[in-house]
Amino acid sequence: MKVATWNVNSLKVRLPQVLAWLAEAGPDVLALQEIKQPDQDFPAEALQAAGYHGISNGQRTYNGVALVSRQPLADAVRALPGSEDPQRRVLAATVAGVRIVNLYVPNGQSVDSDKYRYKLEWLQRLRDYLADELEAHEKLIVLGDFNIAPGERDVHDPELWRGRVLFSEAEREALAGLLELGLVDLFRQFDQPEGAFSWWDYRAAAFRRNRGLRIDLILGSHAMAERCLASAVDPEPRGWERPSDHAPVWAEFEE
DNA sequence: ATGGTGGTCCAACCA
Numbered sequence: 001m002k003v004a005t006w007n008v009n010s011l012k013v014r015l016p017q018v019l020a021w022l023a024e025a026g027p028d029v030l031a032l033q034e035i036k037q038p039d040q041d042f043p044a045e046a047l048q049a050a051g052y053h054g055i056s057n058g059q060r061t062y063n064g065v066a067l068v069s070r071q072p073l074a075d076a077v078r079a080l081p082g083s084e085d086p087q088r089r090v091l092a093a094t095v096a097g098v099r100i101v102n103l104y105v106p107n108g109q110s111v112d113s114d115k116y117r118y119k120l121e122w123l124q125r126l127r128d129y130l131a132d133e134l135e136a137h138e139k140l141i142v143l144g145d146f147n148i149a150p151g152e153r154d155v156h157d158p159e160l161w162r163g164r165v166l167f168s169e170a171e172r173e174a175l176a177g178l179l180e181l182g183l184v185d186l187f188r189q190f191d192q193p194e195g196a197f198s199w200w201d202y203r204a205a206a207f208r209r210n211r212g213l214r215i216d217l218i219l220g221s222h223a224m225a226e227r228c229l230a231s232a233v234d235p236e237p238r239g240w241e242r243p244s245d246h247a248p249v250w251a252e253f254e255e
Numbered sequence: 256a257t258g259g260t261g262g263t264c265c266a267a268c269c270a
Binding site: 202203 | 259260262263264269270
């Protein structure tokens, strides 16, 4: 099973690229973030024609997540439990006996903003949720746009980014807290090239200069980590015409 | 230190 995550920054704009990447990379499951459209606009028919089921937790203009899968998606959950958050950032479902949790973690804007405090509170609620999910599901994958670079190797210039949003101590500790629950950053189980990033700012030719961050992650429970055969970023779509600012990240598992 | 780009939807917000 091949599982992937991609922040597409508007599914309306990026649907042709999503269909092209599905055909090219052939993932069994693709988790999408920032689809920026309500559920009634979700392109279920175009995906079905490509051989995929799809479900969404959409929202107009901002946020919105979706799951695309060759096999049916069951038992969907669309929010962190006990939350009245109107921001659509969570979509979990079960595929072929594997629980998949798709996340669009808040960006946080800057460390002195209300949005940063919201991000840290949200991550605390996420931790409580994932603790329960790990109890309930031996085979668990948690993936998406985490808006946090885990370590020095995941940042093009750690000294520039240190203390700033996406690489601040409190965010990195919150992410480490998720791993302490019993989740593994699958990308780092394998040898990777230097400068393997998943997001590059649209500004200042950041992609051309490879000034990026690895903030799109695939975490697995130990049972999934043991079954993981490979993981990588596919930077190619970031170089396409009118790209998302993120590239897809994938992980492959034995059956 | 600033501003650079892009999506949504036409002013301003978010990333």
